[in-house]
Amino acid sequence: MENQVPVLQLKHITKRFGNITANEDVSMDVHQGEILALLGENGSGKTTLMNAIAGIYYPEEGEILVRGKEVSINSPRDAFELGIGMIHQHFKLIDVLTAAENIVLGLKDKRRFDLKAANAKITEICEKYGFDIDPNQKIYDMSVSQKQTVEIVKVLFRGADILILDEPTAVLTPQETDKLFHILRNMKADGKSIIIITHKLNEVLDISDRVVILRKGKYICEFVTAEADAQKLTDAMVGHAVTLNIDRPEPVDPKDRIRVKGLTVKNSDGVLKLKDISFTARTGEILGIAGISGNGQKELLESIAGLQKIESGSIAYVNEDGTEKELVGLDPKKITDLGVTLSFVPEDRLGMGLVGNMNLGENMMLRTFRHGHGLFTDRKAPYQLAEQVVKELEVNTPSVRTAVRKLSGGNVQKVLVGREISSAPTVLLTAYAVRGLDINSSYIIYDLMNKQKERGVAVIYVGEDLDVLLELCDRILVLCDGQVSGILDGRDVDKQQVGMMMTRLGGGEANE
Amino acid sequence: MFEFLLSFIPRAVSQGIPLMFGAVGETVTEKSGNLNLGTAGIMYVGGICGVIGSFLYETRTGVENMNGFLAILIPMLCCLAGSLIMGLIYCFLTVTLRANQNVTGLAMTTFGVGFGNFFGGSLIKLSAADVPSIALSRTSQFFSAKLPFAKSLGWFGQIFLSYSFLAYTAIAMAIIASVVIFHTKLGLNLRSVGENPATADAAGINVTRYKYFATCIGAMVSGLGGLYYVMDYASGVWSNDAFGDRGWLAIALVIFTIWRPAHSIWASILFGGLYILHIFIPSGTNLAIKELYQMAPYVVTIIVLIFTSLRNKRENQPPASLGLSYFREDR
Numbered sequence: 001m002e003n004q005v006p007v008l009q010l011k012h013i014t015k016r017f018g019n020i021t022a023n024e025d026v027s028m029d030v031h032q033g034e035i036l037a038l039l040g041e042n043g044s045g046k047t048t049l050m051n052a053i054a055g056i057y058y059p060e061e062g063e064i065l066v067r068g069k070e071v072s073i074n075s076p077r078d079a080f081e082l083g084i085g086m087i088h089q090h091f092k093l094i095d096v097l098t099a100a101e102n103i104v105l106g107l108k109d110k111r112r113f114d115l116k117a118a119n120a121k122i123t124e125i126c127e128k129y130g131f132d133i134d135p136n137q138k139i140y141d142m143s144v145s146q147k148q149t150v151e152i153v154k155v156l157f158r159g160a161d162i163l164i165l166d167e168p169t170a171v172l173t174p175q176e177t178d179k180l181f182h183i184l185r186n187m188k189a190d191g192k193s194i195i196i197i198t199h200k201l202n203e204v205l206d207i208s209d210r211v212v213i214l215r216k217g218k219y220i221c222e223f224v225t226a227e228a229d230a231q232k233l234t235d236a237m238v239g240h241a242v243t244l245n246i247d248r249p250e251p252v253d254p255k256d257r258i259r260v261k262g263l264t265v266k267n268s269d270g271v272l273k274l275k276d277i278s279f280t281a282r283t284g285e286i287l288g289i290a291g292i293s294g295n296g297q298k299e300l301l302e303s304i305a306g307l308q309k310i311e312s313g314s315i316a317y318v319n320e321d322g323t324e325k326e327l328v329g330l331d332p333k334k335i336t337d338l339g340v341t342l343s344f345v346p347e348d349r350l351g352m353g354l355v356g357n358m359n360l361g362e363n364m365m366l367r368t369f370r371h372g373h374g375l376f377t378d379r380k381a382p383y384q385l386a387e388q389v390v391k392e393l394e395v396n397t398p399s400v401r402t403a404v405r406k407l408s409g410g411n412v413q414k415v416l417v418g419r420e421i422s423s424a425p426t427v428l429l430t431a432y433a434v435r436g437l438d439i440n441s442s443y444i445i446y447d448l449m450n451k452q453k454e455r456g457v458a459v460i461y462v463g464e465d466l467d468v469l470l471e472l473c474d475r476i477l478v479l480c481d482g483q484v485s486g487i488l489d490g491r492d493v494d495k496q497q498v499g500m501m502m503t504r505l506g507g508g509e510a511n512e
Numbered sequence: 513m514f515e516f517l518l519s520f521i522p523r524a525v526s527q528g529i530p531l532m533f534g535a536v537g538e539t540v541t542e543k544s545g546n547l548n549l550g551t552a553g554i555m556y557v558g559g560i561c562g563v564i565g566s567f568l569y570e571t572r573t574g575v576e577n578m579n580g581f582l583a584i585l586i587p588m589l590c591c592l593a594g595s596l597i598m599g600l601i602y603c604f605l606t607v608t609l610r611a612n613q614n615v616t617g618l619a620m621t622t623f624g625v626g627f628g629n630f631f632g633g634s635l636i637k638l639s640a641a642d643v644p645s646i647a648l649s650r651t652s653q654f655f656s657a658k659l660p661f662a663k664s665l666g667w668f669g670q671i672f673l674s675y676s677f678l679a680y681t682a683i684a685m686a687i688i689a690s691v692v693i694f695h696t697k698l699g700l701n702l703r704s705v706g707e708n709p710a711t712a713d714a715a716g717i718n719v720t721r722y723k724y725f726a727t728c729i730g731a732m733v734s735g736l737g738g739l740y741y742v743m744d745y746a747s748g749v750w751s752n753d754a755f756g757d758r759g760w761l762a763i764a765l766v767i768f769t770i771w772r773p774a775h776s777i778w779a780s781i782l783f784g785g786l787y788i789l790h791i792f793i794p795s796g797t798n799l800a801i802k803e804l805y806q807m808a809p810y811v812v813t814i815i816v817l818i819f820t821s822l823r824n825k826r827e828n829q830p831p832a833s834l835g836l837s838y839f840r841e842d843r
Contacts, residue, residue, distance in 0.1 A: 076716060092711040096703075
């Protein structure tokens with residue numbers, strides 16, 4: 001196999017979004033009949049790189065060679081014609097159509113529209129690789145794993161022999177994962193090349209032949225899986241600790257503020273998102289939450305804020321005098337009145353917390369509109385607050401009457417965090433508060449959080465940059481698969497340890 | 513009773529045909545995810561354009577020298593061209609410029625009605641008639657020509673064969689639309705565009721092209737409804753605002769038939785029947801009661817909406833992205 005031309009070669013691929021470089025000078029090869037794992041932390045550019053191969057993005061620099069020939073992939077159709085198919089994390093299927101209809105969708109076929117022939121071919125593919133789907137079943141009747149199967153069959157139907165799977169196991173149960181891996185091995189035996197994006201180390205070690213590691217958009221190194229172990233992979237994935245010099249004042253007189261016991265949460269599909277979570281958040285302390293995205297961070301914060309339906313467990317708010325108040329079952333407004341504020345910055349910054357078409361002052365009012373006199377809301381105070389936030393956080397805006405959606409992402413975040421902090425919270429929940437911010441703005445936010453900490457606020461900080469978590473937080477709770485992988489002291493823990501715990505429950509060595 | 517049905521059914525059918533055109537056109541449009549509330553206006557424009565075409569032809573050649581073929585072809589082409597332009601304007605605004613579909617549609621309706629009344633008024637002035645209407649009776653004769661042997665077939669002929677070619681065109685359109693939408697690859701692609709344009713795009717379907725084509729074809733089919741109304745139903749008499757709220761009834765029909773064009777055949781006849789039911793009811797001369805009866809189709813539509821929403825069957829829901837503009841960079 002070594003003498004063959006790789007089926008897919010990437011040479012010096014660079015992809016930028018505005019000022020942000022998602023991939024920089026990445027080169028890698030994929031051979032026929034191998035399973036290549038693409039490993040990296042959140043935001044390391046794995047998905048972007050694969051989207052460039054699948055024709056969704058077009059890279060600014062670099063070249064892509066398929067079977068030794070340089071190609072230009074401008075659309076998903078181009079990718080299909082080259083035999084490249086990608087199974088996205090969010091399935092691209094149409095609910096009201098059947099599996100077969102989804103599979104033949106958009107195919108340019110001169111022959112008559114013939115679902116029967118298509119069904120026969122689908123059945124053939126299914127038998128060949130061990131899939132189990134009914135071509136006539138509607139997508140909305142299918143489980144997540146069945147939908148994924150349809151996506152894979154769709155790609156194979158179009159004759160793809162290079163398959164890219166973006167975190168295929170994120171939505172699967174362990175049994176379904178085993179089944180998927182079995183199918184992937186069948187496809188590999190059939191000479192197909194497979195790229196699997198993941199950050200689960202045990203899966204990498206289980207299924208792949210080779211591992212390529214990306215960090216911060218760059219190619220770091222690659223391993224032959226047989227020669228790698230979890231430790232080596234983690235080291236390469238997280239890199240060495242960087243010194244950032246973020247202040248970390250000693251907590252003053254920490255007292256318990258939030259006690260979470262045995263918290264279990266399921267999402268709307270009935271999938272377990274949080275399992276038996278217990279921890280305590282203390283006043284005057286920043287509790288960092290580390291974990292690969294989608295491991296329950298969002299659900300955890302929303303549970304505390306009263307926005308999640310809770311399966312079992314308790315969340316207690318501890319008053320100054322030591323008495324406890326149960327938060328589970330309270331409506332979000334009552335929780336907010338206790339001083340628990342949530343400044344959640346989800347993937348789309350405007351999605352939660354701010355209204356894009358409203359101006360800064362009006363967005364401030366979203367918190368205070370109940371404070372008016374009688375029928376009328378108080379319009380003056382929010383605008384004053386907006387002025388204050390703009391000044392203190394150096395928000396770059398023409399005026400407080402500018403619609404929030406016109407501001408850049410960083411400024412939007414400052415407005416959101418500024419508003420939450422201004423309500424003098426007793427518990428401050430933040431997620432990805434510095435995502436997409438430049439260094440300077442990030443430090444302003446860190447500073448703000450430290451100020452809140454000194455005020456005696458219990459701060460819970462969900463972050464993605466381990467270096468920051470290690471320097472900012474007093475304690476770090478590591479989530480893995482919706483479970484507490486461990487709670488560490490932020491002052492004497494190293495990055496590798498956190499990295500291991502993020503990818504493997506408890507961070508134990510791989511002994512499989 | 514039989515006598516009643518014999519006179520009621522043909523009238524219900526001819527009342528239902530404009531609705532059928534409108535509903536089929538609108539269904540095709542909505543299947544691409546475009547909620548074209550401009551249908552009412554488009555039907556007006558289709559009607560008045562046909563009137564303008566035939567007016568010019570009638571006055572130029574004189575009533576005696578009219579060629580039957582041209583008398584039909586000219587108004588028809590004018591009607592199709594007018595509706596096509598309306599469809600193109602709607603597409604340009606909502607698909608290319610991504611304007612809000614509801615606002616655009618309502619504006620198109622207001623515009624279409626105004627356009628019809630303006631040119632209707634102008635033609636009435638030109639024709640210097642004593643009554644506020646234009647009568648194109650010669651053209652109408654060509655349009656409403658019926659099968660010659662229909663009369664000789666008794667009740668069967670009266671119920672099934674006593675209509676003009678446009679009526680059968682409407683039924684053919686409904687059947688063709690149904691076959692194309694549900695049984696061809698073209699229809700599959702169209703439905704996927706209306707359901708989930710991002711997925712369709714990823715599958716290599718040209719979303720913009722499908723939206724443009726579906727909406728323009730839909731607009732042309734709807735426009736024929738306006739033409740049928742003037743030339744056949746109203747015997748070639750155009751008077752302003754006479755078309756009334758039939759465009760809205762057509763939109764209601766789309767919901768009533770749960771986006772299945774074939775069903776609009778019986779449903780539009782039912783609506784047409786409900787619309788004129790008051791004439792056959794003894795108290796029908798009372799105008800206040802008339803309004804109540806004319807309300808019936810809308811009430812029926814609301815009931816259907818309640819039932820389909822309650823049953824929540826996925827196939828009976830509107831296209832998932834109906835009313836939303838698609839923007840590739842959004843993903």
